[in-house]
Amino acid sequence: MNDQFDPDTLAIRAGIERSQFNEHSEALYLTSSFVFENAAKAAARFSGEEEGNVYARFTNPTVTAMQTRLAALEGAEACVATASGMSAILSLAMALLQAGDHVVASNGLFGATQQLFGNILSKFGIDTSFVPATDLDAYRAAVRPRTRLFFVETPSNPLTEVVDIAGVAAIAHAADAILAVDNCFCSPVLQRPLELGADVVVHSATKYLDGQGRVLGGAVAGRKAITDEVLKFLRTAGPTLSPFNAWIILKGLETLRIRMEAQSANALALARWLEQQPGVVRVYYPGLPSHPQHALAMRQQKSGGAIVSFEVEGGREAAWRVVDATRMISITANLGDTKTTITHPATTTHGRITPEARAAAGIGEGLLRVAVGLESIEDLKADLERGLRG
Numbered sequence: 001m002n003d004q005f006d007p008d009t010l011a012i013r014a015g016i017e018r019s020q021f022n023e024h025s026e027a028l029y030l031t032s033s034f035v036f037e038n039a040a041k042a043a044a045r046f047s048g049e050e051e052g053n054v055y056a057r058f059t060n061p062t063v064t065a066m067q068t069r070l071a072a073l074e075g076a077e078a079c080v081a082t083a084s085g086m087s088a089i090l091s092l093a094m095a096l097l098q099a100g101d102h103v104v105a106s107n108g109l110f111g112a113t114q115q116l117f118g119n120i121l122s123k124f125g126i127d128t129s130f131v132p133a134t135d136l137d138a139y140r141a142a143v144r145p146r147t148r149l150f151f152v153e154t155p156s157n158p159l160t161e162v163v164d165i166a167g168v169a170a171i172a173h174a175a176d177a178i179l180a181v182d183n184c185f186c187s188p189v190l191q192r193p194l195e196l197g198a199d200v201v202v203h204s205a206t207k208y209l210d211g212q213g214r215v216l217g218g219a220v221a222g223r224k225a226i227t228d229e230v231l232k233f234l235r236t237a238g239p240t241l242s243p244f245n246a247w248i249i250l251k252g253l254e255t256l257r258i259r260m261e262a263q264s265a266n267a268l269a270l271a272r273w274l275e276q277q278p279g280v281v282r283v284y285y286p287g288l289p290s291h292p293q294h295a296l297a298m299r300q301q302k303s304g305g306a307i308v309s310f311e312v313e314g315g316r317e318a319a320w321r322v323v324d325a326t327r328m329i330s331i332t333a334n335l336g337d338t339k340t341t342i343t344h345p346a347t348t349t350h351g352r353i354t355p356e357a358r359a360a361a362g363i364g365e366g367l368l369r370v371a372v373g374l375e376s377i378e379d380l381k382a383d384l385e386r387g388l389r390g
């Protein structure tokens, strides 16, 4: 149905395959395996001669529905769902890379992604160069003969640096490499990396795709030649998405656009308000004209997104005061939820890297990150204002 319908419609209807009961809402198939009519059918299914479900580590109809819907939203040929965002990234790396290969990754990746490339894949002979996210020359200069993959995340966490997707895609393709974009912060509602030249998109579905903080999930979407390789790894290694989680995410996709738009509008209002507050030294939000890559962000994203970071005067003490003065906002490092969350990156998400590395990454002791939800903007301002006033 992809050619005929708008993404707004696909978010609600793509992937539906009704069973013999003609259910209206998508069915949840809680089954680990599937039965065959006879021995010959079983053999044909196992050999791949005949299409169909065999075992839920490979495929499950509820998971397939979610994959079809997300592929439609990303404008991807195919999608493979995984147990979490991290297993999506791991599966992509295992599918595309081998010992001796080299990866170019943007600085300021999600902490576990940085660990995966920097400390785990490196044990297996896969080397990663981390480059400043916004410096195209640095990506170009990092290319080696065995560079196979470029991996970027945009906007970055927590400083909301914006990577020029089309620019990095051109550099990757000139090097005969693949560009993967972690599209977690924007979701396909605000940013469609494949249209900008990326080859593959990865998601933590745990965040905006579910959107209500209920389940873990992940996905890889892109050309079928790539997702087929990911599926081969997945069906052997097993970090598959559970049907229940797929069903939750499938329903989450139906409200993704209205949530993203409303949460982004809230975030923009909050960012503008924060810029006016005494004691706030700097606000990091791609939707503000003061953001260094504002023009680029407005070209490749539909809005600034729902993550706002800001630096308060007075370091850790002042930042913790803002956190501790909240009565409604959740103090947690999670994001992508209808409930607004606040975190102090220097002592939570980025607490385990050295103070020097943190300073180099620009994550100061006065920095706070707010993942803006759907509550009333006036209540959000009041909840933050208490701590800002000191």
Ligand SMILES: *Cc1c(COP(=O)(O)O)cnc(C)c1O
Pocket: 084, 085, 086, 087, 110, 112, 113, 153, 157, 182, 184, 185, 203, 204, 205, 206, 207, 216, 217, 218
């Ligand atoms: C949360 C997150 C991940 C990891 O996803 P999980 O579902 O927690 O495994 C990867 N990338 C980004 C940008 C994230 O925010």
